[in-house]
Amino acid sequence: MNAFALHLCKIDQMKWDDLQVLAVLEREGSLAAAARGLGVNHATVSRRIAALEESVGQQLIRRLARSTPLTEKGLEIAAIAQEMERGAQKIERASHAAQGTLTGMVRLTAPPVLVSEVIIPAMGDLRTAHPELLIALSANSHLASLDSGQADLAVRMVEPQGRQNIVRRIGEVRFALYASSPIARQPPSDWRFIAFDETLAHVPQQRWLAEFAGARPLDLLTGDFHSQFAAARAGLGVALLPCIMGDACAELERVAPDQPEPRPVWLVIHADLRHAPAVRAVADMLVEAFGA
Numbered sequence: 001m002n003a004f005a006l007h008l009c010k011i012d013q014m015k016w017d018d019l020q021v022l023a024v025l026e027r028e029g030s031l032a033a034a035a036r037g038l039g040v041n042h043a044t045v046s047r048r049i050a051a052l053e054e055s056v057g058q059q060l061i062r063r064l065a066r067s068t069p070l071t072e073k074g075l076e077i078a079a080i081a082q083e084m085e086r087g088a089q090k091i092e093r094a095s096h097a098a099q100g101t102l103t104g105m106v107r108l109t110a111p112p113v114l115v116s117e118v119i120i121p122a123m124g125d126l127r128t129a130h131p132e133l134l135i136a137l138s139a140n141s142h143l144a145s146l147d148s149g150q151a152d153l154a155v156r157m158v159e160p161q162g163r164q165n166i167v168r169r170i171g172e173v174r175f176a177l178y179a180s181s182p183i184a185r186q187p188p189s190d191w192r193f194i195a196f197d198e199t200l201a202h203v204p205q206q207r208w209l210a211e212f213a214g215a216r217p218l219d220l221l222t223g224d225f226h227s228q229f230a231a232a233r234a235g236l237g238v239a240l241l242p243c244i245m246g247d248a249c250a251e252l253e254r255v256a257p258d259q260p261e262p263r264p265v266w267l268v269i270h271a272d273l274r275h276a277p278a279v280r281a282v283a284d285m286l287v288e289a290f291g292a
């Protein structure tokens with residue numbers, strides 16, 4: 001530990017929560033993004049940074065209109081805080097892995113459509129077999145970081161990267177075009193399409209849909225499959241949906257044989273947790289659910 005870090009440890013007023021806020025702020029780049037990452041409001045982040053600046057006696061961030069860059073001293077302290085954060089996470093993972101019983105909490109993150117259509121329906125047997133196991137389930141489209149402690153396991157539709165993770169392909173998601181019966185009876189030339197908004201314009205199935213639609217309009221744009229599913233049921237157009245959603249709905253019909261390539265589904269486990277019984281039990285449940 002360098003001399004500056006030792007100096008920090010001697011400041012009684014300084015709290016780990018404040019240091020953690022600075023560490024997250026350095027990664028995220030703005031107060032608003034740091035607040036989202038920590039699950040708190042903007043005012044809390046600002047208050048903790050102010051408390052940290054008071055403890056240190058120096059300005060740590062530059063409060064600009066569109067960003068919040070750190071000062072040189074802020075970057076120095078953030079680097080120390082991030083090292084502390086990594087150490088705390090490693091201790092937590094070691095403690096978690098050492099637990100020999102199927103109790104405690106396992107944090108799982110997955111895309112919302114996989115949570116609602118595959119994971120939750122498969123959880124009944126696991127909860128019956130291990131009633132003391134708590135699963136913190138996050139239905140989120142962003143790629144949560146296992147290395148930073150945001151999750152113990154992740155299910156992803158993008159091939160994961162990272163040397164600290166155990167990666168296994170456990171299934172795939174197929175897609176097809178669906179519409180309500182009145183829309184299905186229209187000539188294909190009259191179809192109007194429900195699609196992703198610009199935030200997801202890059203995903204493979206969106207690019208496929210834009211090519212399939214051609215000159216026909218994409219006139220209802222949303223940010224998730226569940227709203228697209230609801231719009232298709234309401235007769236607002238043709239949607240490209242996961243077959244696990246569309247095939248189970250009696251109000252929707254497949255309207256064309258054309259399909260994009262299936263998207264692979266990956267299971268990711270932090271290497272430090274691969275032998276933890278609780279994590280292993282959840283992983284086995286996921287493998288079985290997606291294999292089915």
